[in-house]
Amino acid sequence: MSSVNLGLTSSFPRSEALVSATRDLDRGRRGAEEVQALFDQETSRVIALEAKLGFSTVSGGDLQRQDLFRPFSDSTPGLEVGPLTRWFETNTFFRQPIVHAPPQWAPGAFARQLPLERLLETRLPPRVILPGPYTFVNLADNRTDLTPAELGRRWSELLALEVHDLAAHGVRAVQIQEPSLVVRPPSVDEEAWVRGIYDPLASALSEVDSLLWTFFGDGAPILPLLASLPVDTVGVDLADTDPALLTDLPTGKGLGLGCLDSRTTLLEDPQEIARIVREVNARLQPSEILLGPGAPLELVPWGVAERKLGVLPQVRDLLEGIPAGSRSTGEGAQASAGDGSGGSSTPSNRARGSARTSAGSSSSDRSRPRSAKGKSSRPKAKGGSR
């Protein structure tokens, strides 16, 4: 069995307290400092949850990010924040980036918007989410003379500078979001330019653990293209991908399986996920399996998201043949920080209110972070890290 890692491979929803606070902020009823303090507090809660569940990296859930592109379209010369646009097949919207001129890197602008201090307080490697070049080209309103291939390469050049900068800040894992690759996949004729737009990123990505994540669409037909891109691991959303059709993963490539469906509040069945993972592993022999949410988890409320993440340690226990509840030590004994208290999950379990997660936790072995390339390995995360 390949090594199995767990991670929050998406944004996390805002808590009801944050919903209320940010509404108040918009209405002038609360000050920015007070709301920022709450963002900091809730980000720390997400980081603690990630550590508790034995994830291999921490992200903090990107609570403050308004959408995938915003940190860049707010601060990147050449870009402007555009109109509200539907975020794929959801009832959520993003501000379409408008490209007026070839985008220029704004040194440090993105890093300043990240909760890096909090992420680095843990002993787990921070992972940061970036908008991939194909998705950027696909969703931005390009008002320049640049061809899609030229704009994609330009975006990759900018991302490469960003990755260098993030690495200098201690970020050791980078996740490239590429939903458009599966929702509006390139034709066979276009695959060459897709590979081409990733060329400027290859060197930078070799310095960190790199993950390319797809969601909202079927990843199976395009897996060979995904695997040809210069990343360590490629991820697909099992809510839209038939795992039986995943084939052709090159040796040495990791495979991410988005096994938590953010479009339903039903709790996933760990047994079913474990069965799929075993089958996929036997067929593809990936260098690593990363389990996480498929589509952004912020499509469900905080409590549901928390309980869904609690399924992941159960899956890993099953894969490793460890009886539920027998591995846990210290703080990791309870996967769901809110109200879970043991019990098995079934497909009909409801994740919103009373559904409970069985014990799953961060034992010392499985919470050991992967060492980032070119970096010394950090101390392994103990169960008590918070």
Place this chain on the structure above:
Amino acid sequence: MSSPRLFPTQEVGSIAKPRWLLQGLKGQAPTPEALQELKRWRERTSFVPEHDPRLKKLEKGEIEEVGAHGLRDLGALFGLRYLETAGLDLVYDGEARRVEMYEFPIRQMTGFELSGHVRSFDNKYYLKGASVGPVGLVAPYHLDEYEFLRKEARRQLKVPVTGAYTLADWSWNEYYLGKQKGWKGRKARRAAQRELLVDIARHAIRPTLKALIDRGASVLQIDEPAAGTHPDEAELVVEAFNESTEGLDAKFVMHICFSDYRCLFPALLEAKRCRQFLWEFANRDTPEKDGYRDLELFMEFQDDREIGLGVTDIHRDVLESPELIRDRILRASKILGDPSRIYVNPDCGLRTRSLDVAWEKLTRMVRGADLARAAIGK
């Protein structure tokens, strides 16, 4: 029900609630600004007579004396007169009594639980429900508001009702999806979604529409803003509409907005009891791009139903000139080849605009329709 003149104007749904209403519903006496707003709009719309005892109490801040019921009646009267005074031919009350278009109907049904807030964009959220059991109806809804308006209206009423497809799409589907065996992939989700929307249509929307029609409603607008969310679900949109209106006799309008309309064709043509498609167009109409080109779909598929033509952008405060609105109407007339098919309306509900901006947009829209009539010579 054809209108006697060309280019009848109509509202689409919600307008912003006035401050005195929002404050009053929270049990708060109106602030000086709210009272000023009340005075200004009362003078402009005459929505309530000066001697009305509720008005006197409201002005004195005696909110408990006015009561929630009295406040809501005043709010509905305000919405109705606001739209009538702006000059619209088809009106309602600006959805003055409704929380919003999803939560209100869901609260009238059984089989749902409101589960938590989900971000729509930026710092905007909506309360989302989950289907946790078979869909049922506590009682047909919107009846009180309709009966109140029927007595008060001086223009034709058009009743907006949130459609079954949208209610299903904006809900989590636990009950029906939970019945699906095995991995909950796209196919299972689709099958469960179909079950959910058909049950909403049959057991909640249809009885509500029937009750409204029994009370005299003759024009009903089924709101399906989610219709274009999933490009491959056009058949489900139509199935929801047909199930909702099965066996009913009224003029049904289907409102869709901010969608890729092309993906709905040709399935949409099977919405047999739909007499008018009321769509957003102005938002997509720019100097660089003709936002009305999608009207060509009706020619391409040889469909001659009425069109509710969105001529006013509801997302921006920029005020369209009457001349621009006239030109949009004439452009649409040219594409459709028959001006008598066109009704004129905003892209969608105007509730995200201030009352002042919405007023300007609506009155300019009415003037634009006048100019278009004059240009055509009718």
